[in-house]
Amino acid sequence: MSSWNELLVQQAQALTTTQLAVGFVAPIGDQGLIALDGEESAGFLHNQLTNDVEHLGTGEVRLAGYCSPKGRLLASFLMWRNASTIFLQLPREIQAPVQKRLSMFVLRAKTKLSDAGELPANQVVLGLGGGMAEDALQNWFDPLPDQPLTKLDHPLGTLLRVADAFGAARYQWLMSAEVAQTVVPELAAKLSVGRTDAWHLSEIHAGIPQITKATQEQFVPQMVNFELLGGVNFKKGCYPGQEIVARSQYLGKLKRRTTLVSIADAAAAAGVEVFATADPEQPCGMVVNAAPNGKGGIDALVEMKLAAIEAASVRLGSADGAPLIFLDMPYVLDPLDL
Template identity: 80%
Template sequence: MLSLNEQAQALSAAQLAVGYVAPITDLGLIALDGEESAQFLHTQLTNDVEHLGESDARLAAYCSAKGRMLASFLMWRSAGTILLQLPREILPAVQKRLSMFVLRAKTKLSDATGLPQNAVVLGLGGGMAEAVLQTWFDALPAAPFGKLDHPLGTLIRVADAFGAPRYQWLMSAATAETVTPVLADKLNVGDNAAWHLSEIHAGVPVVGKATQEQFVPQMVNYELLGGVNFKKGCYPGQEIVARSQYLGKLKRRTTLVSIPDASAAAGMEVFATADPEQPCGMIVNAAPNGNGGVDALVEMKLAAIEAGSVRLGSADGVALTFLAMPYVLEPLDL
C-alpha cells in the first residue's frame, strides 16, 4: 500500500472543500521550557501568552522594533511546554533571535520539530473531515483555535475554510501508520501545497523568508484573526502596531486572489493599473490552485482592492482575479 506521502498530490479548492488530508512538511516547532516561559514570550509577541490555556491555540507575531513581522506563529501549550509553529526555513534564525533576549529568564528554547510526538503533522479539512476524525475522537474542538490532547496526539482546530473546520493533527510515526490508511481511504489526499492552499482560503498569512520585515500585523489582517492583543503590555514594535490601530494610519489590507501564473510567489510585487509607476502591494503566500495558476493572499493598498484592477509584476502583467474573503476586511481609515 502506498504511504500518504506517496499518494499526496496537488488539489484544487473544489477538492479541498469536499474533504482532504495532507502531510504538512515545511513547518517546524520551537519549544520553550521553564517556569518563566510564558512571561518571557508575553514580552516578545503580539498576543497574550500568560493566559494561554491548555485547551487553546493562538496566532501571534514576532515583530522588529519598527513593528514589522519577523515571524508569524501558531502557538499552544502542551504538558508544560509552550510551542511555536513557523516555517522551517526561518526557524533557526528566529530561535536564535528570541534566545538573545532571554537573559536571566528561566526558560530554554529548543527545536522540537523532530521529537517523536511531533513526527507526523497532518492537515485536515473540508466537509467530510469532521466525520472522519470522529473515528478516533469522541469530541472535537468546538471553535477555531481550540486544542485537545489525546492518546493519539495533539489536535488543533485552526481557522475555517470552505465553510468547514480545519485541523492540524500532530502525532507519532506509530499512530500515523494506524490512522493514515483510513484517512486516505475516506478523504482526498493532498500534498504540502494543498494544505497551504487551504490556509490561503482561510485568509491566514504565514510570514516566510521572502516576506520578513515587510508587514505591520494589521497589513496582513492579523488582528482580525485574533493574533494581536491590544490590552497586553509592551513587546518589540508595540507602539507602532498600536498607533496603526488607533490613529487610523494604515491604508492597506490583505485579500484573496487567483493569479493565472504558476510562477507567482511570496515576495513578488503587484501593481494597480491606475498607478502603474509603483507597486501597490506584495504577495504574502501563494499555492497552486489546480488550474495552472495560484491562489494567493496579497497585501495591497485599500484603494487598489476597491478598484479591483491589479496585475502581477507590472501594470502590464497578468491580471489578478479577486475572490471572496472568508471574513470581512475592516479598513483602518478612521
C-alpha cells in the first residue's frame, strides 16, 4: 500500500477554481507551527500581537499580526489554543526568525516557545474545501465546526474551520501520519487532489492574506484588509506598532487596500510591484500572495492605492507589463474608502 504522501503526490494536479468549488483536498506542506506553553503565554502574546489573545477560547480560531515598532507586519498568524498550549501558524520560511524575535521579549514571563510542527499530532496538515468537503469529513467528524474561525479537538486530530470560499466551508485538519494513512485514501477517492498551491489559491479567493519572506515589513495591517477580517482588536491595548496601526484607522482616510486579481503571467509572485497606467513612473502597489489558477495564469491578492483599484488599469512589474484583471472580492472593502 502506498504511503499517504505518495498517494497525494500521485494524484495531485493543478486545480482550477471550479474544481476547488466542487470539492478538494490538498497537503499544506509549507506552514510552520509555533507552540507557547506556560501559564503566562496568553498574557505575553496579548502584548505582542494585534489581536486579543487573553480571551481566545479553546473552540475559536483567530487571525493575528505581529508588527515592527513602525506598525509594519513582520508576520501574520492563524492562531488557536487548547487547554495548555497556544499555537501560531505561519510560513515555515519565516518561522525561525519570528520565533527567535518573539523569544527575545519573553523576559520573565512564564512561557516557552517551541516548534510544534514535528509533534506527532501535527505531522500532517490537510486543507479541504468546496461543496463536497463537508460530506467527506462527516465520515469522521459529527458534528463539524458550525461557522468560520472555529475548531474542535478530536481523537483523530484538530479540525479548524477557516474562512469560507466559493460559497462553501474550508478546513484545515492537523493529524498524525498514522491517521493520515487511514483517511487520505478515502478523501482522495471523493475529492479532487491538489498540491499545496491549491490550498493557497483557495486562501486567495477567500481574501485571506499571508505575510511571507518577500513581504515582511511592507504593510500596515489595514493595507492587507486585516482589520476587516477580525485580525486587529482596537480595544486590547498596547503592542509593537500599536500607535501607528491605530492612527491609520482613526486619523484620515485609508488610501490603500488589497484586492483580488487574475494575471496571465507566471512571474506574478509575492513582493512583485504593480504599476497604474495613469502613473507609470512609480509603483502603486505590490503582490501579497499568488498561486497558479489551473488555467495557465496566476490569481493573486494585490495591495494597491484605492485610486488604482477604482481605475482598474494596473500592470505587473511595469506600466507595460501584463494587465491585472480585477475579480470580485468575497467581502466588501470599506464602502467609505471606495
